[in-house]
Amino acid sequence: MNKIILITGTSKGIGRYLCEYYLEKGFTIVGCSRSESSLKNENYTHFCLNVSDEKKVKEMFHTIKKEIGTVDILINNAGIASMNHVLLTPMSTLENIFSTNVFGTYLFLREAAKVMMKKKWGRIINFATVATPLKLEGEAIYASSKAAVKSITEVSSKELAEYGITVNAIGPTPIETDLIRSVPKEKMDALIQRQAIKRLGEFRDVSNVVDFLIQEESDFITGQTIYLGGV
Numbered sequence: 001m002n003k004i005i006l007i008t009g010t011s012k013g014i015g016r017y018l019c020e021y022y023l024e025k026g027f028t029i030v031g032c033s034r035s036e037s038s039l040k041n042e043n044y045t046h047f048c049l050n051v052s053d054e055k056k057v058k059e060m061f062h063t064i065k066k067e068i069g070t071v072d073i074l075i076n077n078a079g080i081a082s083m084n085h086v087l088l089t090p091m092s093t094l095e096n097i098f099s100t101n102v103f104g105t106y107l108f109l110r111e112a113a114k115v116m117m118k119k120k121w122g123r124i125i126n127f128a129t130v131a132t133p134l135k136l137e138g139e140a141i142y143a144s145s146k147a148a149v150k151s152i153t154e155v156s157s158k159e160l161a162e163y164g165i166t167v168n169a170i171g172p173t174p175i176e177t178d179l180i181r182s183v184p185k186e187k188m189d190a191l192i193q194r195q196a197i198k199r200l201g202e203f204r205d206v207s208n209v210v211d212f213l214i215q216e217e218s219d220f221i222t223g224q225t226i227y228l229g230g231v
């Protein structure tokens with residue numbers, strides 16, 4: 001498949017894994033994160049930016065159109081988390097989390113959709129979390145930012161359907177990356193006990209859903225959030 005995939009948050013974690021996974025399958029990948037990427041591959045282009053910086057995001061799409069041509073698939077993966085009690089959470093945490101998770105997701109969705117609509121074909125995959133349906137204590141801001149992502153997914157799926165663009169979201173359970181390293185072990189064990197399938201998520205659980213959503217035959221599936229692990 002010679003499609004072009006744009007993945008946000010590719011310096012590490014799930015985004016980095018997805019880059020390597022889809023490069024291996026022969027896709028051309030464009031990635032971004034605030035830091036540089038150590039990934040060197042002739043089919044990989046990296047941009048350094050903050051996903052919530054509208055000017056930089058627009059410039060990135062301008063360069064993609066000029067130098068790479070288009071975007072067929074957007075994997076809107078960049079995200080941050082933070083645990084704290086509602087009584088103790090400072091305003092700066094709200095600003096940081098909503099900037100990256102909501103504003104960043106929205107900006108990439110909007111700019112990618114403008115490119116995809118011209119070809120009447122596109123796949124957008126956003127990142128939700130099981131913290132939202134499980135209503136996890138300590139995660140009010142993170143869970144609510146991802147609830148917004150779920151809403152953006154649902155509403156934009158209706159607005160973009162006429163352009164041949166599907167918009168879905170994946171809601172992973174905990175997967176061992178830097179994102180969850182500060183969560184105490186007892187909290188993690190308790191969370192896993194609330195899943196139907198009681199194990200940590202793995203990178204392949206995410207790529208399995210992405211594989212399904214990006215295939216041609218999935219053109220009748222949109223507006224859905226697929227939670228992993230039976231949440």
Ligand SMILES: NC(=O)c1ccc[n+]([C@@H]2O[C@H](COP(=O)([O-])OP(=O)(O)OC[C@H]3O[C@@H](n4cnc5c(N)ncnc54)[C@H](OP(=O)(O)O)[C@@H]3O)[C@@H](O)[C@H]2O)c1
Nearest residue numbers: 009011012013014033034035050051079127174175177179
């Ligand atoms: N791991 C889990 O247990 C889990 C569970 C449910 C949902 N998720 C979701 O899955 C996605 C990926 O998480 P992960 O576990 O892979 O996290 P991670 O290992 O911390 O990686 C996050 C990636 O996003 C980038 N990033 C963060 N903020 C950014 C910003 N403002 N602008 C540009 N890039 C930014 C980071 O790079 P820089 O720091 O260099 O910018 C990094 O490459 C997130 O949306 C997360 O909410 C993860």
